[in-house]
Amino acid sequence: MLLCLRIAVWLCCSGLTLIGLLLICWSTLGLGAKSSQFKRKKGVLLVSSVVCRFGLVLEIVAIVLEIVDIVWAAIGLGYYCFGYCCRAAIVLDIAVMELKAFPMKGGDGAFSYTKNSQIQRASADAAKEIIKEAIYDEFDIATLSSYSNTIRIADFGCSIGPNTFIAMQNVMEAMEVKCHSQSQHLTSTSKLPEFHVFFNDHASNDFNTLFTSFPPDRHYFAAGVPGSFHGRLFPESSLHFVYSSFALQWLSKLPKQLLDISFHPQDRRRIHYMSAASSEVTQAYAAQFAKDIANFLNARANEIVAGGMMVLILPDLDLWRVMINSLEQSLIEMVETGSICEAKVDSFYLPWYSPSLNEMKHLIETNGCFSIGRMELYDPLSNIDGSVSTLTMIMSIRAVIEGNLTEHFGSEIIDELFQRIVKRSVEISSWSESYDTKETQLFLVLKRK
Secondary structure (H helix, E strand, O other): OHHHHHHHHHHHHHHHHHHHHHHHHHHHHOOOOOHHHHHHHHHHHHHHHHHHHHHHHHHHHHHHHHHHHHHHHHHHHHHHHHHHHHHHHHHHHHHHHOOOOOOOOOOOOOOOOOOOOHHHHHHHHHOHHHHHHHHHHHOOHHHHOOOOOEEEEEEEOOOOOOHHHHHHHHHHHHHHHHHHHOHHHOOOOOOOOEEEEEEEEOOOOOHHHHHHOOOOOOOOEEEEEEOOOOOOOOOOOOEEEEEEEOOOOEOOOOOHHHHOHHHOHHHOOOOOHHHOOOHHHHHHHHHHHHHHHHHHHHHHHHHEEEEEEEEEEEOOHHHHHHHHHHHHHHHHHHHHOOOOOHHHHHOOOOOEOOOOHHHHHHHHHHHOOEEEEEEEEEOOOOOOOOOOOHHHHHHHHHHHHHHHHHHHHOHHHHHHHHHHHHOOHHHHHHHHHHOOOOOOEEEEEEEEO
């Protein structure tokens, strides 16, 4: 239809131009005639000139419209090609993401995890007394150290400190109390055990910052062990005590279903299952978490001696819901202003999952290698006076996920993104002040059967 209209316009333009030219020629040939004929010929010449020029103008307009149409077609083709390339690059990015790890922000700069992990530290401190009770009641140091006189401890997901050092200091204090309580069982030739602590995180973790900030007065030997805790990292039956805090919520990879937009078309521009409209997205996250925990428990079952203990702390992601929503809305704003490709946001997901107490209990019982000594919910912010400041929350989440964001979107968008989140401070503050953190964080004590 559009093609027929264009042909008709071209024919009209050409016809008017041709008629005008013929009239000009006819009038020109008769200019030497009588006066009356001359005037008539001259009038015809004027009219034909106007017709000819009008035809030429229409033809020029048609040509301009054709050029505009071609330009728009080129722009449309370019946009299509850009979107196609963008999506192809995203698929490649996510395929790579399954093989990469994105640790906390390294170093000791203004945006580093070292300077912005007060919330995680407060949460670990809130569990200090529970850990001491668990070690005192359940951990048999005398028996476990009777073979080599060395207690080997591992912190899985240690990051770069100082939180890991505080946590290990809490464990050491509890161990020493336990040693003294069992000292009457030691023979005169026996001596108190030595402690060897292994700090584990992904190979890309900033171990240099970790090693240079070791406490000089620590009461243990230390070593770093790079690698994913979803697989084996230690020899069989070599560990006595395992600790992991704010680490197991990280998925080893994103569920493959999330790469398919048709799997959840209503959740475009959603970056986490907590903001997703589709239950299938939540189920995909839960299924991946179940696989990861099964791998983690199987690996630890091989590495921990019989009677050994494992203390696990999993964060409550509801505490971070408002931050996740603010991050999501800020990314959408950047799509609308052209700062970020829309397809990039469609394919970005935070790789975190927070299981319920019953969900975690089921996964442990399904594994069958550990008995549950203690499982409870506690207030992660009970050691903080007042509420957590909005800026503290924003800086904390930046230190945690900047690596993921940089890998997916590029480093050039980071500052603008978090400036937009800061502008939402009133909304974040209002929500966090109304949120009740009591009995929300999951604490587990497991014993190797």
